[in-house]
Amino acid sequence: xxxxxxxxxxxxxxxxxxxxxxxxxxxxxxxxxxxxxxxxxxxxxxxxxxxxxxxxxxxxxxxxxxxxxxxxxxxxxxxxxxxxxxxxxxxxxxxxxxxxxxxxxxxxxxxxxxxxxxxxxxxxxxxxxxxxxxxxx
Numbered sequence: 801x802x803x804x805x806x807x808x809x810x811x812x813x814x815x816x817x818x819x820x821x822x823x824x825x826x827x828x829x830x831x832x833x834x835x836x837x838x839x840x841x842x843x844x845x846x847x848x849x850x851x852x853x854x855x856x857x858x859x860x861x862x863x864x865x866x867x868x869x870x871x872x873x874x875x876x877x878x879x880x881x882x883x884x885x886x887x888x889x890x891x892x893x894x895x896x897x898x899x900x901x902x903x904x905x906x907x908x909x910x911x912x913x914x915x916x917x918x919x920x921x922x923x924x925x926x927x928x929x930x931x932x933x934x935x936x937x
Contacts, residue, residue: 818863818876825873827903830912834862834875834901843884856894857884862901874900877918896921904929 817823821832839859847853858881865874877899883892899918906913915929 827873874902
């Protein structure tokens with residue numbers, strides 16, 4: 801299903817299990833809206849002092865992890881950026897990263913704290929948990 805008019809994806813068409821939010825464990829319901837493939841081909845511009853400026857496209861893929869037994873439920877996270885100034889048949893990767901999104905519920909504050917942990921194509925790792933909260937109503 802390319803463009804579901806409802807996030808619940810209950811429109812009748814078969815949904816790839818990796819993106820079927822009906823399969824989400826209850827711990828991940830507050831981030832269900834993230835599940836999907838997000839793509840921009842509008843030419844992001846990057847300016848760094850040590851390299852020439854460049855234009856890029858980027859795709860982020862967030863899917864439901866199959867690993868569910870005795871581990872913390874998580875979403876798979878993959879990001880890929882490419883040089884948009886070359887023909888699509890000559891795809892040039894600029895950056896990629898893979899990781900996981902997890903949710904911890906803070907009972908006292910009644911909020912979900914979302915964590916993103918990634919490993920990048922340049923070998924660096926990143927973990928962020930500060931300042932991202934979803935209030936449960």
